[in-house]
Amino acid sequence: MKRAERLHALSEVLRRSGTRGISAERLAREFEVSVRTVKRDLAALENSGAPIWSRPGPGGGYGLAKGASLPPVTLSPAQAVALLAAVSAAPDAPYSDLAAAGIRKIMDVLDPRTRSRAEELGHRVWVDAPPSPSRAVRSALEQAMAEQRVVRLRYTSRVGTTTTRDVEPVLFACTSGRWYLIGWCRLRDAMRWFAVSNIERASVTTSACSGHTIDEVGQPPVNARPVQGHHEWVRSPRPAS
Template sequence: MRRAERLHALTELLRRRGARGCTAAQIAAEFGVSERTVKRDLDALEASGAPVWSRRGPGGGYGLAAGTSLLPVTLSPAQAVALMAAVSASRDAPYADLAAAGIEKIVDVLDPRTRARALDLAGRVWVDSPSSRASRRVWSALEEAMASQRVVRIRYTSGKGSTTFRDVEPVLLARRGGAWYLVGWCRLRDAMRWFAVERVERADVTTVPCSGHTVDEVGEPPTDSRPVHGSVRVVPDGTTRTA
């Protein structure tokens, strides 16, 4: 089980256990991992904003604060399937594992009739999911570095075959011409650079924070690209609407 999937499953386990919570030993047995791994996962959940509580001593353990479940979501079956199809067709996109986990959460809280109709319709939609030549480990490191805004050290082979090690401050993950790129400030070249993710052979997140380079320094997006929030607009009441 990938870590993103395990974190989602851990969240659901804690939610189901309610006020009783779980011990680290129980969680470790459930997922077949060490208690040390469990504690790292719990720290990651807490860092992401999940209201994880812990109690020491006999009867202690870990759980989620009450009221953390998703509220019922109002979607049509077709809207639910549109989300499933978009994620399934973009398995090579950044945060694809987390997106899939998010869709599962949304489907779980649909009313039973809508969920049944959505799942039936989903079985009638087939997608040809693109495969990425970048490893999942590389993607996970780039995603973490982008989210935490920390320098990532990469082993990179250029199109001409030369291999270098670069310390990069991530600014963008951009898709262009059918390929994904890490766009960031290269400390070796002291300039903004585009790195094809499929040519990143290794990536390790460092503890060094980024120095503050912005998207504006990259310039305007290509004519065939736009930010992923480009189809969503904020209306005066503060909510969002699809443009």
């Protein structure tokens, strides 16, 4: 990661840490640099006008003053194309339509020279993405997850059995290039993985989820990670049946 990119990412981490703050050691682990480098970066941000505060001692750390805002940062052409490529390569990912709309907004506000260079570079990145599942199914799953409401599925298992079942969505997961809805199946009274491509129909009900958590899902593949933050997993997952 280039230093300019790291400084921006660092400022975002400080902003998200809120009043808790975050230690230099944790920042160093996050960005895979030395504590000394982190402190130099923090000094550079402060010199540029960022309202950074520090709290010494055990439990201390760094943060941004409450209500502080950061100056806007323009993406480089490569960063813009990286976003375009990521969304184009995963049209079946949850909320991919919203991501594509967000990227279009970003492209619209880039300065003309950067946008032109990004568009030229984008022509050099080709994507042959697999067809995405039904838009209606994806919309229902996304809504149920965001609102934490029970979703009713018509689902065909890997052995060809079709059932209708109510599921409390807990998370989306992608493994081996395939997306799954993981949730508490009220039919089986257990946590199950549902391949999104095997869901024929989905509708959001008026019932609220009962509070099943990510901790109940199980152990992900070694290289799996949330798209934001980190989480400890505990039990073994079970596929839908």
